[in-house]
Amino acid sequence: MPRFSLSPALVVCAAGMLLPAQAPAQAPAPLKLSIINMQRAVLGTDEIKKASLEMQTKFKPRQDELEKLQREMATIQAQLQGSQMTPAQQADLTAEGQRKQREAQRISEDLQADVERERNEILQRASQRMGEVVKKLAEDKGLDVVVDTTTTVFFKPALEVTEEAVAAYNKTYPAK
16 A cells, blocks of 8 residues: 655645635724813813802801901900000910910811812712713714823824813803
């Protein structure tokens, strides 16, 4: 019986003929991306500007009360340093100053907590809405990725969509 052997190259060629034909690999479509400054976009909306003015108006009486107490404490301090008083008068004035200082501290802490809580609620709602607006903007423009400028080292200004996002937000969520 005759023996014959196939060379490895011939085996590979023969196997290649038996495999189904594959389509040539296509280059992936170029990635379409844009850049946004989310913080600037959120803070630039009409809704945030209006909310900021409303907060200033809402908290102004408490801020004015705090400033009044601070002026009164400064007056008490000046009186304690500048005039001749009996020890009893000095003790009374010192006690009044300490009472005003505690009141000012309480008002300041309460005011700061209330302002921060309200500001965070407003910013959280606006940020969520801005995310929805940016997603819709990306879909409309056929973008694959939108990156925040805080995580970007370099980008061409033409890629930025911050102003478009602010305009779209203002149109979708008009300040009432």
